[in-house]
Amino acid sequence: MAIVAELAKIGHHNLAVSDITCGELFYGALNKTELRMINNDLDSIAILHINIDISEMAVDLVKTYCLSHKLDIDDAIIAATAIYHNAELFTLNIKDFQFIPNLKLYNMT
Numbered sequence: 001m002a003i004v005a006e007l008a009k010i011g012h013h014n015l016a017v018s019d020i021t022c023g024e025l026f027y028g029a030l031n032k033t034e035l036r037m038i039n040n041d042l043d044s045i046a047i048l049h050i051n052i053d054i055s056e057m058a059v060d061l062v063k064t065y066c067l068s069h070k071l072d073i074d075d076a077i078i079a080a081t082a083i084y085h086n087a088e089l090f091t092l093n094i095k096d097f098q099f100i101p102n103l104k105l106y107n108m109t
Helices: 002-010 019-027 032-043 052-069 073-084
Strands: 016-018 046-048
Touching: 016 019, 016 073, 019 032, 019 046, 019 073, 052 073
Parallel strands: 016 046
Antiparallel strands: none
16 A cells, blocks of 8 residues: 555654544544544544634635635645645645645655
8 A cells, every 4th residue: 555655654753634634534434443443543643723824724715716626615624724834735636735825735756
């Protein structure tokens, strides 16, 4: 699994996820066992919480890009969180984020 290897290369201590990403992971759980595994994994990763600056930035991003790029609120909050924390965003959905200025996307190459 290339993704697992890449995350190992980044280093567990360098990983963080947004509140929204946590919610998306929990929502995608198929059963209680998977939900428990996700919860255990997230317990050891820094969680980047939403604040007013992130919220306002996300709303501005949606206002700017909802029609032209179909940016939804979840992805806008994730992007705004990364921008606010000056963090690179690791995503397999580059096309959903590549148009957002000031957002650094992690390059797996």
